[in-house]
Amino acid sequence: MLLTDRWQARRPLAEVVRAAVAGGVRWVVLREKDLSRVARAALAAELRAILADAGGRLIVAGPDPLDGDAVHLPAAGPYPPPAAGLVGRSCHDGTELARLTTEDYVTVSPVYPTRTKPGYGPPLHPAGLRELIATSPVPVLALGGIETPAQIRECVAAGAAGVAVLGALMRADDPTEIAAKLTEAAGLTARSGHGRPQTPTATTEDNE
Template sequence: MNRLYLVTDSAIARQAGHTLPFVVEEACRAGVRWVQLREKDLSTRAFLDLGFALKRITQTYNATLIINDRVDIALAIDADGVHVGQDDMPHEIVRSLVGPDKIIGLSINNLAELEAARGADLDYLGIATVFPTGTKQDTSSLLGLDGLRAICQQTTLPTFAIGGINATNIQSVRQAGVSGAAVVSAICGQPSPYEATRELIHLTNS
């Protein structure tokens, strides 16, 4: 199975003329099997409604639905798991809330954070930030391919790289040793999310 991970962004989707459910359905139809609902600015009710809508889509395609940060939303819609960053709820508490069977992913930005998470009850790591992106102005912490490779070599957990990944660099990212690649605008911001997804999957499998 391909390891392309769609991370959502409603604003980017809107700028491209799409609703988020449309983007997610087109991506799943094209072969995406990992979707993370990440919304920083929605009200709880709007987040919940969107979560239910995406769950219906991901279930149809047998795709995994992960909720970013919001454990309450993940529990309310019975999502497959939760992804947390270094400043979100500690992953140990997330595990105590969601139970042993849900997926938990943790963002790792450097080797020190990787070391701190060693031995933790986690299912995968999100390795960030690889390349410059429009949403990250501080480039001092960019990993680049060498930094990405160094982190991947120090863990046995599945790893998803994120940050500025698109059709021009996704092959080099996969060659750095990650299990998969997470993208935002490379799908959400494209005229045809379906065609963009197909191209990314083809590149990761070739």
């Protein structure tokens, strides 16, 4: 999963997304909440077209899906989640995971110290991530400070169904190359972007 931040992107946002999709990214969360709804909806339509060509999916940082069918919600609400084809939520601890109702997946963060949000944390590290995954009723995507294939392998070994990345791709000179390395490390290069994440059954040894 790629989370957008056009202020950190080295190219126009659509170009970064297109390059990341070429490298294997299949889910993109559109943030950019400072834009007007009209501008954000137009951007959503542009990114949906890019993802559709690759069998991927645009998820909007909600609750407004911007004429789509997938939203990603903050930990603070709304509760219950709005009806949508795919609903995710940001979580950071066991209390927030315990509030989940009909969500399809969550991101859990921060796993590592992050340059995007300096001082945000404290970081969970893989051990803390593993503990929260064990309590989550839905598949977990690891988020926060993930920049290397080794970190992704640690997250998958901890039980993450996938990973969410922002800075490593937004700031990349070559998002296609970085995305290819990261998706390969996660074992996601052959997966479609339309389905819901599945809780992995692989052992640590399977991912080393």
